[in-house]
Amino acid sequence: MKKIILSASLAFILFTNLKADAQIKLSDIFKKVTEKQSTTSTTGTPSSLEIGQGIKEALQLGVSAGADRLSAKDGFLGNLAVKILMPPEAQKVEKTLRSIGLNSLCDNVIVSLNRAAEDAAKEAKPIFISAIKQMTLADASNILLGNNDAATSYFKRVTTAQLLQKFSPIVTNSLSKVNASKYYSDLTTQYNRLPLVKPVSTDLTGYVTQKAIDGLFIEVAKEELKIRGNINSRSTTLLQKVFGYADKKKG
Template identity: 35%
Template sequence: MKAYFFVSALILSSATWALDLGDLLKGVGEASSKKSSAPASKLSDQDVTRGLKDALVEGAGKAVSTLGRTDGFLLNDKVRIPLPESLQNVESVMKALGQGKRVEELKTSLNRAAEAAVPEAKTLLVDAIKNMSVADAKAVLTGGEDAATKYFRQATETKLHERFLPIVGKTVNRYKLTQQYDRIAGTASKAGLVSKEQANMSEYVTGKALDGLFFMIAEEEKAIRRDPLGRSSEYVRKVFGSLQKR
């Protein structure tokens, strides 16, 4: 009955669907062929902090550049943003009503919105790196394989959401289907038919964009921890390489 209500509401509405990290990265370019065998416990605080910050600059920078470009989300199966679940359930009905093209346009726009927003993460991620204390660096270094990603998320997620939301909204709200969805889903949410997270398209896409960003940062972090010796920064090789010698 709940699904029927939502489907019916969307069908009735169908007639109106007219639908750099750049400066810091220069520092990461310092190359050296030296490989340190010093255990993490014997590394200086300066080495630990520098190595961790270089690694974060490298990982976060790659994540932002990968996602913050055309097709960064749309053609990446791991982070592509789908229609909200409630729209997925009626997608075939919408196409049967001749709305297929507009549905595809909307799906593309969700991902384009995320791609446009992600570059805004640059400044906040850099600030989080600059503000990292020695204690933070040591905790991240010896933490789990996604400890740095968790640090980033805790330090930046709220502000990133604030930065992303208006950019996302500017893109997705061009579509009347989005406006229709927001009205219907907002009402359905109050009745418990749609989750709060999916009751507004801009909020939904912003949340998915953040999930995608932190997912890619986590992927980069894992790669650095697995193969620190392949990194350009001497400090990254020294600090993360020491963990592999334990």
């Protein structure tokens, strides 16, 4: 009986040691595979699926950052690259009115135009995200290996009509909310009362809507250049692999 118990104990110990040894070996193998993957995941030729995923990830990060900046207070007003000035036909009006001391009126108009654009920009992100989701693998590949503005050009092509439709009523409401229409009406009224001047009128909603969209594309272009040219902006291994591949192909 003692021999049976001793044999069973030895068998159990042997089995336990073999099991532990197997676990260690499997653990070592898994560790080596993981280490190998971590060192090679950012290199090599990405698949079409990886290119599609990488481009979509990059563009989603970029358009979100650009739209968030512009929709914040002073997103347009405080950014000289996109700040909305008087309509071209009203710049002579502005110059004339400032010369007779109506600086405050002119400033109010400019501030209110930019506030309207900032309101509209809040609606841009879902439109851009929708365009990204509908992007084909061919679109993604063309963007990756295309010109430095290939993504911006894609967005212009597929989102402009929708942005115009979405922005126009928002801008109209916002112009009224921030008194832009009133300020601009006061400005043109003051100017049109001056002797020997040609009366000025502007489709203010159309002007601000187009300027708001132009500003969005300027910001998207900035983000596109950043992700293409700044390695530190490639925040994931997928982005590093996809855009690293593009660097080699273009180099």
